Amino acid sequence: MCLCKVSRRQVLTGAVTSLGTLAIASSARAQVKLTLAGTGCSMFGSTAAGREIVVFESSAAARVVVADICSSVGLAPNFEVKAIRDPRFNAYAVIDPIMNEKKELIAIKRYIVYDEDFMNGIADKGSRDWSGLTVLAHEIGHHLHGHTLTIGSGSRPPIELEADLFAGFAVARIGGRLFEATRVFQSMSEAGSETHPPRAQRISAVTAGWKKATGEEERYVVFMVSTSVGEFFPGRMDFVRQKEGGKYHWTQYRGEEPFAILREVARDERYVFLYDTPRSRWWKIDILTAQTALLVNQDFVYWADGESSPIPSAWTSAHWKFDIKCLTSFCR
Secondary structure, three states: OEEOOOOOOEEEEOEEEEOHHHHOOHHHOOEEEEEOOOOOOOOOOOOOOOOEEEEEEOOHHHHHHHHHHHHHOOOOOOOEEEEEOOOOOOEEEEEEEEEOOOOOEEEEEEEEEEEHHHHHHHOOOOOOOHHHHHHHHHHHHHHHOOHHHOOOOOOOHHHHHHHHHHHHHHHHHHOOOHHHHHHHHHHOOOOOOOOOOOHHHHHHHHHHHHHHHHOOOEEEEEEEOOOOOOOOOOEEEEEEEEEEOOEEEEEEEEOOEEEEEEEEEEEOOOEEEEEEOOOOEEEEEEHHHHOOOOOOOOOOEEEEEOOOOOOOOOOEEOOOOOOOOOOOOOOO
C-alpha cells in the first residue's frame, strides 16, 4: 500500500467542487474496520504495517474528485474512497484481498483512505484546491501503476516518483497550471529519505508529467535500477527531445543531470530509435505504449549495444523492477 497526503477544501472537478462536506461528523457515518496489510508507504516516511483502522464513508464530493481524475485519463474509477480520523495517518492507497472459506483469493478491493484533520492542514486557500487534487492523483497513480499489489514492499523512491509523474499529468489534463501542480510538494523534505526522494526530484517528476500532458516537450521517463547493462544507475532516466537553434536534439538524463546527447536514427508511428555514439548504445522507445505507461506498469524503453548500423533486432527492457534478490539500494 502506498500512503500520500490529501486535502479537504475545494478541488476542481470540471467545475469547482468543494470538499468541505468532508467535515461531516465522523460519528454520523457508518464505521468500518479495515486492516492494512503489508507495509504502508507514507509521503513523509512513516509506515503502517498490519494496523487495524476505523474508516468512514467519504463525502460524495471526494468520490466525484476521484472520478474526475480517472476520467481525465480515460479510465473508470474502481476505488472505494474512505475517510479516517487518526493522527497516525494522512492518506493511503491500499488494497484489501478478499478470501473465500478455503483462504483462496477471490477478489481485491482498492481503497483510497484519507485523514480529515490532516487534509485541513494542507488545503489551499484559493477557490480551487489544486494541492488536494494533486495528492489524490498521486494516490490514484499508486493504484494504477500496480504499486499496491507488491505486498510488503513499502515505499521506494522510484514508485513515489512514478506516482508524482502521474499526478502532474492528471493535473494538467484537468486544467491546472504548473505551479498549482507542484505547490503541495514545496513543504516536503528537501533531503528525502531511504524511502522517499528529495523534494527537488519530486517537483521535477511532477513537472515532467505536467509537461507531457501539455505537449511542451517530448519526454519519456523511466524509473529504474539496472545492474544488467554493466553499470549501476538507480532512480530516474529521462529521454527529452527539445528544440534549440531551430533544430531538435535528444538529451538523456540520469536523475537531474544531462548524461548523453543522442542522435535520432529512425522513427515510425510506433518506435523512435536513438543512438549514443560515444557509448555505442542504442535506445528504442515504444511511443504508443508510452502513452499508457503512466497508467499501468508497461515497458516502453529498451536498450542494446552495437554499431550504429544496422538497427538491432534484440532488445532488453530498461525499466525498473522490484529486485527480489535485493541487489539495489532500494531493497530492504
